[in-house]
Amino acid sequence: MKKIRLKAMAKINLGLDVVRKREDGYHEVRMIMQTIRMYDQIELEPTEAPGIRVSTNLNYLPTNEDNLVYKAAKLLMDEFDVKKGLNIGLRKFIPVAAGMAGGSSDAAAVMVGVNRLFHLNLSQKELMERGVKIGADVPYCILRGTALAEGIGEKLTHLPPAPAGYVLIAKPGIHVSTKFVYTNLKANELESHPDIDGQIQAIRSGDLKKVAELCGNVLETVTIPAYPVIEEIKDVMKKGGALNACMSGSGPTVFGLFDDREKAKAVYENLYGGELAKQVYLTTFFNNRKSGR
Ligand SMILES: C[C@](O)(CO)[C@H](O)COP(=O)(O)OP(=O)(O)OC[C@H]1O[C@@H](n2ccc(N)nc2=O)[C@H](O)[C@@H]1O
Numbered sequence: 001m002k003k004i005r006l007k008a009m010a011k012i013n014l015g016l017d018v019v020r021k022r023e024d025g026y027h028e029v030r031m032i033m034q035t036i037r038m039y040d041q042i043e044l045e046p047t048e049a050p051g052i053r054v055s056t057n058l059n060y061l062p063t064n065e066d067n068l069v070y071k072a073a074k075l076l077m078d079e080f081d082v083k084k085g086l087n088i089g090l091r092k093f094i095p096v097a098a099g100m101a102g103g104s105s106d107a108a109a110v111m112v113g114v115n116r117l118f119h120l121n122l123s124q125k126e127l128m129e130r131g132v133k134i135g136a137d138v139p140y141c142i143l144r145g146t147a148l149a150e151g152i153g154e155k156l157t158h159l160p161p162a163p164a165g166y167v168l169i170a171k172p173g174i175h176v177s178t179k180f181v182y183t184n185l186k187a188n189e190l191e192s193h194p195d196i197d198g199q200i201q202a203i204r205s206g207d208l209k210k211v212a213e214l215c216g217n218v219l220e221t222v223t224i225p226a227y228p229v230i231e232e233i234k235d236v237m238k239k240g241g242a243l244n245a246c247m248s249g250s251g252p253t254v255f256g257l258f259d260d261r262e263k264a265k266a267v268y269e270n271l272y273g274g275e276l277a278k279q280v281y282l283t284t285f286f287n288n289r290k291s292g293r
Pocket residue numbers: 013016025026027028029031099101104134135136137138151152153178179182183249250
């Protein structure tokens with residue numbers, strides 16, 4: 001059997017609302033998810049020797065069962081009693097602990113790859129049902145594109161592609177734990193909620209300005225007070241002509257939406273190498289869910 005290569009793409013949350021906290025501690029959400037053109041590269045090589053071996057270009061990431069790629073491969077290989085082994089090569093480009101679902105997307109890509117390599121014949125839906133056992137964002141990372149995510153993030157409704165625009169990504173040099181953010185969220189005391197239904201309408205009518213105007217993320221109420229630099233980055237983007245700027249997921253990554261590439265480029269150059277952000281990228285939405293993997 002030959003090696004296969006896969007792309008694990010990052011996401012941003014165009015909108016993120018929390019409806020309530022469940023008894024098990026998880027939160028019911030309503031989120032507008034969007035894949036962007038930023039990806040980790042994954043190489044899968046089946047081996048005669050049993051076992052899963054992970055290598056990665058980032059020396060601070062785990063290579064044992066704590067890595068989500070390991071968990072994803074093990075979940076499927078155990079269930080289907082795969083006797084062969086697997087080498088997983090992971091080249092990270094998506095910022096880590098950033099709110100961009102990097103680890104979840106790696107896990108999703110490995111599930112798709114293992115399904116293909118070992119001819120498990122699972123449908124996308126069957127993969128997504130298993131993916132949620134690894135993490136709430138994994139089913140969406142299998143689906144990709146523009147989608148409404150409900151439940152804990154696993155109930156997905158595919159939406160038409162969000163209108164095209166330029167996406168400026170800036171991550172300050174801090175790592176934020178998703179668990180910390182949800183644990184400290186006062187879900188019953190939120191003063192305002194993003195208009196998720198309005199944003200869906202704006203997507204359906206192809207109105208980028210309106211999509212941007214309605215961006216909002218209730219997790220900012222936890223992450224921004226802890227890390228005010230996020231607000232500073234949002235201000236820089238808005239002053240530089242972004243239609244809007246918002247935190248992605250549990251943060252600390254900020255994304256700005258632009259309809260003008262020159263303005264986006266100017267803010268990119270302003271932030272790049274500066275004090276506020278450690279990693280800065282200019283990219284676009286990715287919506288061709290069938291390609292690129
Ligand atoms: C912030 C987002 O990235 C937005 O897309 C997701 O909601 C989080 O997805 P994720 O990182 O895949 O989440 P998981 O790995 O399943 O959970 C990490 C931690 O976040 C909290 N968590 C996560 C999802 C959710 N709907 N409610 C929660 O309270 C739980 O405390 C959990 O211990």
